[in-house]
Amino acid sequence: MDNPAPHILECRQVERRYGALAAVDGIDLKVSAGETIGIGGPNGAGKTTFFDLISGLTAVSGGQVLYNGKSITGVPPHKLFHMGMARTFQVTDGFGSLTVLQNIMASVVNGSGKSRPGLRLTRAHRDKSMAVLEDYNLAHLAGDLVSDISALDRKKLMVATAVVHDPQILLLDEPVGGLVPAEIDEFIELMFSLRKRGISIVFIEHVMRFLMTVADRALIMHQGKLIYDGTPQGIASDPTVKSVYLGSEADAIAGGAA
Ligand SMILES: Nc1ncnc2c1ncn2[C@@H]1O[C@H](COP(=O)(O)OP(=O)(O)O)[C@@H](O)[C@H]1O
Ligand SMILES: [Mg+2]
Incomplete structure (x- = not known):
């Protein structure tokens, strides 16, 4: 066997x-x-x-x-x-001084495991990030600072950034x-x-x-x-x-x- x-x-x-x-x-x-x-x-x-x-x-x-x-x-x-292997933390995390979209993009760009992309952000990165935000009902907050959104939305964003890949x-x-x-x-x-x-x-x-x-x-x-x-x-x-x-x-x- x-x-x-x-x-x-x-x-x-x-x-x-x-x-x-x-x-x-x-x-x-x-x-x-x-x-x-x-x-x-x-x-x-x-x-x-x-x-x-x-x-x-x-x-x-x-x-x-x-x-x-x-x-x-x-x-x-x-x-x-x-x-x-992805994880989230007990203390709701996120880059508070960046927008919701920038938080997702940070994960999309840097978590890909591919060769270092530097700071070049492409249309594809942005489109993928927006699609993820749509999935989590967060698209209407894309331009908001993470420090300004609700605890529920921050928790959802933390999961979304973890599972992007x-x-x-x-x-x-x-x-x-x-x-x-x-x-x-x-x-x-x-x-x-x-x-x-x-x-x-x-x-x-x-x-x-x-x-x-x-x-x-x-x-x-x-x-x-x-x-x-x-x-x-x-x-x-x-x-x-x-x-x-x-x-x-x-x-x-x-x-x-x-
Ligand atoms: N870095 C550390 N140094 C010393 N003690 C620690 C450290 N991290 C956790 N502990 C201790 O380990 C125990 C378990 O903590 P923790 O894993 O946070 O528990 P839980 O998540 O179940 O509430 C606690 O007594 C905590 O004080
Ligand atoms: Mg704990």
Whole structure:
């Protein structure tokens, strides 16, 4: 029989220590192509640090991260971006003093992985950027400074700039933190459209309604370790998750009220 295709992402006993603190304490994870995985867990559990280890922002203290079967230890984030791994950040980012269109163009031009294009911006770059803005309902804001647009629009723009070059895998750190329910609904639709494009997604999120609706697999982290890896529906009835993370919210979720 042929060897099965490697997992798009595999973490083997991945670890990050800060002095005596094990921020990430030996995590094993396999992500298959097309999966959407949601990660929850209390503040300080190590979720963002775990993303930093996967995306090359922080060096592992132990263990190994494999991308499409190959070790990516020491590969910097911009190289990983060109290899098809994109991410967004918990703090909504973007170049505030540039316009929405200029932000997208920065990604279109510089993220292509081709030879250095310098500052030459072509009509094709601009057309592609405008098409992306249309896709995300941001075209009417093309000329606005990013510092002036709403939190929802900034979050959408951050995703749009990340996926401009059709990544294989997208890591989203708290994509809907701080949004109101109607805005979260809009983001849920956006996630479904990314899934349809075949992008594998791993996201961190506290908003349980979002996690339960979007993820087909859920992980819960606590004190640097995975304490749950299973169905989103199973979270609410897991005694450990209930005691360290969800508390009374678990009953609301189980009752369908979340
Ligand atoms: N650069 C760092 N130096 C020291 N401690 C850090 C650093 N980054 C994160 N930590 C610590 O690691 C733990 C996990 O943080 P983080 O990954 O941000 O958690 P989460 O995203 O789950 O809220 C926290 O205790 C945090 O203070
Ligand atoms: Mg975090």
